[in-house]
Amino acid sequence: MSALTSLTLGAGPVVRRPSLLKAEARRFRSRRLIRNLLLLGVIGYAVTVVVMFTQYEKPSAEGLREARQRVDQMVAEQAQYHAECVKTTPPDGMTIDDYCGPVPTASDFGDLSNFLPRQAFGLERGFGDFAQVFGIGFAALAFLIGATWIGAEWSSKNLASWLTWEPRRIRVMTAKLTVLTVLVAVMAALVQLVWWGTGYLLASTRGVTDVPVDFWGEQWAMQGRLVAFAVLAALGGFALANLTHNTGAAFGIAFLYFAGVETAVRLLNPEWQRWLLTDNSIGFINPKGWTVVWLDPGAFMGIESRVFLSHWGSFGTLAIVTGVVLLAGIGLVARRDLS
Amino acid sequence: MGAIEIVDAHKTYRRRRGGPNKAVNGLDLVVDDGGVHGFLGPNGSGKTTTIRMLLGLVRPDSGTLQVLGQPVPHALPSLVPDIGALVETPIFFPNFSGRTNLRILGDVAGISSSRQEECLEVVGLRERADERFKAYSLGMKQRLGIAAALLKSPRLLILDEPSNGLDPAGIREVRELIRALGADGRTTVFLSSHLLAEVQQVCDHVSILARGRCVASGRVADVLATGASGDVVVSLDPTDAERGLEVLQDNGFQVAVHPDGIHARDVGDPARVTRALADSGIYLRGLTPVIADLESVFLELTADDAADVTAGDAA
Numbered sequence: 001m002s003a004l005t006s007l008t009l010g011a012g013p014v015v016r017r018p019s020l021l022k023a024e025a026r027r028f029r030s031r032r033l034i035r036n037l038l039l040l041g042v043i044g045y046a047v048t049v050v051v052m053f054t055q056y057e058k059p060s061a062e063g064l065r066e067a068r069q070r071v072d073q074m075v076a077e078q079a080q081y082h083a084e085c086v087k088t089t090p091p092d093g094m095t096i097d098d099y100c101g102p103v104p105t106a107s108d109f110g111d112l113s114n115f116l117p118r119q120a121f122g123l124e125r126g127f128g129d130f131a132q133v134f135g136i137g138f139a140a141l142a143f144l145i146g147a148t149w150i151g152a153e154w155s156s157k158n159l160a161s162w163l164t165w166e167p168r169r170i171r172v173m174t175a176k177l178t179v180l181t182v183l184v185a186v187m188a189a190l191v192q193l194v195w196w197g198t199g200y201l202l203a204s205t206r207g208v209t210d211v212p213v214d215f216w217g218e219q220w221a222m223q224g225r226l227v228a229f230a231v232l233a234a235l236g237g238f239a240l241a242n243l244t245h246n247t248g249a250a251f252g253i254a255f256l257y258f259a260g261v262e263t264a265v266r267l268l269n270p271e272w273q274r275w276l277l278t279d280n281s282i283g284f285i286n287p288k289g290w291t292v293v294w295l296d297p298g299a300f301m302g303i304e305s306r307v308f309l310s311h312w313g314s315f316g317t318l319a320i321v322t323g324v325v326l327l328a329g330i331g332l333v334a335r336r337d338l339s
Numbered sequence: 340m341g342a343i344e345i346v347d348a349h350k351t352y353r354r355r356r357g358g359p360n361k362a363v364n365g366l367d368l369v370v371d372d373g374g375v376h377g378f379l380g381p382n383g384s385g386k387t388t389t390i391r392m393l394l395g396l397v398r399p400d401s402g403t404l405q406v407l408g409q410p411v412p413h414a415l416p417s418l419v420p421d422i423g424a425l426v427e428t429p430i431f432f433p434n435f436s437g438r439t440n441l442r443i444l445g446d447v448a449g450i451s452s453s454r455q456e457e458c459l460e461v462v463g464l465r466e467r468a469d470e471r472f473k474a475y476s477l478g479m480k481q482r483l484g485i486a487a488a489l490l491k492s493p494r495l496l497i498l499d500e501p502s503n504g505l506d507p508a509g510i511r512e513v514r515e516l517i518r519a520l521g522a523d524g525r526t527t528v529f530l531s532s533h534l535l536a537e538v539q540q541v542c543d544h545v546s547i548l549a550r551g552r553c554v555a556s557g558r559v560a561d562v563l564a565t566g567a568s569g570d571v572v573v574s575l576d577p578t579d580a581e582r583g584l585e586v587l588q589d590n591g592f593q594v595a596v597h598p599d600g601i602h603a604r605d606v607g608d609p610a611r612v613t614r615a616l617a618d619s620g621i622y623l624r625g626l627t628p629v630i631a632d633l634e635s636v637f638l639e640l641t642a643d644d645a646a647d648v649t650a651g652d653a654a
């Protein structure tokens with residue numbers, strides 16, 4: 001401390017606008033764990049894409065023509081069967097439409113790539129599936145990031161130190177949540193954007209780009225929901241780690257819930273499945289929502305019950321669960337003595 | 340306006356086992372503006388709880404606390420730019436470098452990077468500022484904590500055991516820094532320490548805490564005076580030493596041989612000693628009052644609580 005005399009002891013070191021958000025953003029991008037996790041994610045993504053490029057092959061014009069012929073042939077066969085079916089009398093209590101189903105079309109047979117001699121990447125079949133794989137994978141990563149984001153502060157007792165710089169506890173927690181939400185949303189959107197570009201490139205060079213008219217609207221909506229899902233996962237990780245003051249405990253609770261509670265509910269009280277996080281996650285992400293089906297216990301031969309989980313309903317359940325845990329943790333931070 | 344004013348503060352921690360713990364029990368404390376104010380007390384006497392209450396980390400059960408003339412914790416948001424604090428162990432993000440840690444705090448308070456570099460320079464960490472905090476020695480961590488406390492150029496600097504882990508040269512430098520800050524006419528340094536010699540060397544004022552309340556407070560010299568014994572050491576020409584001892588005994592003084600002459604106990608007015616010797620034709624070379632050091636006063640005031648205090652100084 002030889003430079004004592006050089007220290008400006010007087011007032012005046014504050015020359016910039018104080019910004020908790022900027023401080024939190026700096027911390028976010030300086031965190032080694034986040035960098036390493038993202039690097040691993042990027043490597044995993046790159047490897048998957050390389051494997052996809054080697055596994056798929058662009059069909060020849062001849063192959064496409066043959067595939068279309070096969071589809072047309074199958075549609076014709078099924079149409080004939082359907083035509084014969086509608087001439088019969090349906091069993092009691094059933095309508096002819098229930099009995100024979102709708103008139104078959106080409107879309108009932110899935111992507112054209114299914115009928116090609118060597119596998120081609122079909123946008124219609126593959127794009128949404130892989131968007132979900134990458135989106136859910138990133139959501140798992142986001143849970144980890146959210147849990148360690150606040151867990152690291154509790155384990156290093158840094159939160160008390162922060163409060164000697166900004167004593168408004170709610171404001172401190174809000175800044176942390178804002179930075180986490182925004183950056184996770186940006187990264188999740190980037191994942192979907194990159195997959196959109198990669199998927200289209202893959203389909204153009206190693207597959208077919210034929211899609212139904214309303215295909216992209218449905219896909220983009222699903223990609224948007226995957227971004228929101230990643231944010232919910234990050235906030236869920238944050239909420240659990242903040243409530244328990246421990247990252248490991250957050251993982252433990254999550255594991256116990258998914259491995260224990262959900263299994264127990266499915267076995268013992270299946271009608272409660274509609275409230276489970278897994279089912280609501282599927283209901284939120286899946287383009288068509290999700291129908292929970294269970295057999296009524298005790299009924300002879302089992303009678304199926306069904307509950308449809310819509311996008312908004314599922315989102316509401318996920319958001320309420322996350323919000324309650326989050327608010328409980330923040331409430332405790334606001335009231336408790338900190339050491 | 341005092342830098343710190345605490346009136347009848349109470350804080351009890353509820354524990355799952357062992358019943359409630361009264362950490363602060365009717366504490367009254369006034370720290371005037373400017374200078375260095377020592378805050379002494381045995382372990383568990385409530386020093387750190389008091390500091391945490393002042394910083395809004397712990398809520399008092401009752402009582403009023405004011406910092407720089409404003410009530411806390413209510414006014415803390417507006418006061419924080421004027422308060423620098425190092426509470427117990429310096430806490431930073433272990434995997435970030437010293438520089439990144441200061442950058443983050445700089446962002447929170449809007450402090451320029453040049454000021455951050457200046458503070459790193461002051462505590463001698465600039466060369467190693469890019470190393471991870473967790474790789475720092477205890478002394479380096481303490482230096483970074485001091486750098487962080489100085490970032491805002493605070494009007495009130497609260498330091499809790501700032502010499503912890505520092506080598507002797509570092510301790511001396513920290514004390515110089517504290518003295519310089521206390522003398523700058525702007526900063527009040529509130530120094531919590533268990534090193535009595537440190538407080539005696541560095542502080543203008545001192546408050547002594549025991550069992551959650553203040554048992555003595557004032558200028559260091561005045562607090563020391565409360566422990567003055569009334570003893571004196573009488574220096575005589577060696578040829579007069581034996582006779583001087585007899586004269587003082589004959590005049591009713593309790594005396595003993597001392598390396599510097601004669602130790603006379605509880606003499607009341609020292610002029611009585613001078614007169615008794617002069618009447619017998621013995622003239623003094625010197626008469627030195629025996630003044631208690633802070634350690635003695637502290638141990639006397641804190642009595643039962645003092646057992647676990649390290650009453651020494653490595654420096």
